[in-house]
Amino acid sequence: MMNNRVVHIIGVGTMVVSLLIFGTFLLLFVNLNTWIHGWGHSLSMSVYLQDGIDKKTRDRIASSIRDFPSAEIKRYISKKDALIDLRKALGSEAGLLEGLSRNPLPASFEVGFTDVESPETGPRKIKQVIEKIDGVDEVKYSEEWLQRLEGLMNVVRLVGFIIGGLLSIGVLFIVTNTIKLTIYSRKHEIEIQKLVGATDWFVKAPFLLEGLIQGLFSGAFSLLMLYSCHLFLSAKKMHLLGLTVLDFIFLPTEYVISIFLISVTLGLAGSFIAVGRFLAAESYAEI
């Protein structure tokens, strides 16, 4: 009994550690994703209009931009406003503009994005479409910056899949082996149960229940510890290159439920594999 308790504690402990590594990675992934999205939202595009277009053409261009669900027009900058902005930007050097016979600056729309990743509705596609509209002179945004952003997201996602996959296999392996330890500690009892006519399911049921409980406990413990770590980290302001910037968020509810379900599933699957293998190996070696 005492041995079994130790084996169970070891089992839950190793599973908690594995899930904690998995959860920590997920937490970092979620936060990184949020931060990158935040930076993505600060990406803006300038749609420069040709001089002398009428209001109808301008409205048509605005409506074409609004057709993209991920794009929002933040501001319309008329030629006059553009000059005022430039004057402000030049400050004491604004006198340079006095010699201009006419305003050379074009009117423009400043466009922001809610989704910078989608190839269908992202800035690259919008640029391609908008540039073809009559009355649009030029569309500019930092393509290089966006490419880096996309590259970073792809790397994070790929690393996420690889680490997540490897950790899941690792957890399954650990659970299978810890349940195997429990099974071996009760080998004699199982053998006798089989000798007196117990069905495989009669033998399996308590181990599956143990796997389920192990999964439930491990899931709950690891989430609790992860939440404690999150509280500790978010209590301090995050600094990046000297700037106080980033909010450290906890996992969304669906991720929390997923970790819990993964934990329970791995507990059950581990037990099922371990006891199934044991019974198959023992089927004709009972006495």
Place this chain on the structure above:
Amino acid sequence: MIRIYRLFRNFGPKVALNNLNFRVRKGEFVFVTGPSGAGKTTLLRLIFGAEKPTSGQILINGINLNRISRPKLDLLRRNVGFVFQDFKLLPKRTVFENVALALEVTGEPPSFIQKKTHQTLRLVGLADKEKAFPLQISGGEQQRVAIARAIVRDPLILLADEPTGNLDPELTKDIMVLFRSIHMRGTTVIVATHSRELLEDTAQRTIFLNRGRIVGEK
């Protein structure tokens, strides 16, 4: 009840059972005897489905053990009681729990398990040892717990492997009386033994094995 045709069992180059052919009728009491290594235990293990024959057939109530699925074998075992030479009791369970286990695995209701286990322990004379653990009782008592577990489900067949191997003559006599009373209730009993004393005064059918072959029958 039990039919055995051209039964062979090899362990590597060693032939443990060599072309056995016999049948045991319903309600019969049969001794299987012979020196150590004659194949007595192997024969019982094969009848119990704990091993597969190298070749040949074993039919129990018309069911061929070669073709039986694992779940069906589990169900068949519920009608076959086995008394092991080394008892195979669970040391951390009481005498009562060891016997009740055979009923628990069949999913019997607790009230029935209680009643039937008490009844069987009375039959084998262990009513006062129900709460003891196997290591707290004598070898003869452990043997009787093993018999109680094998008969608690009223099996059609009772197999016993050297059931008196570790017992003194007085206890041996008691155990044989117990087997005869079980037999009287209609159970087919096969007892494997190398004990000559056990066979001296018996008029029961006896199969003699030597080096895996049947060398005589009484």
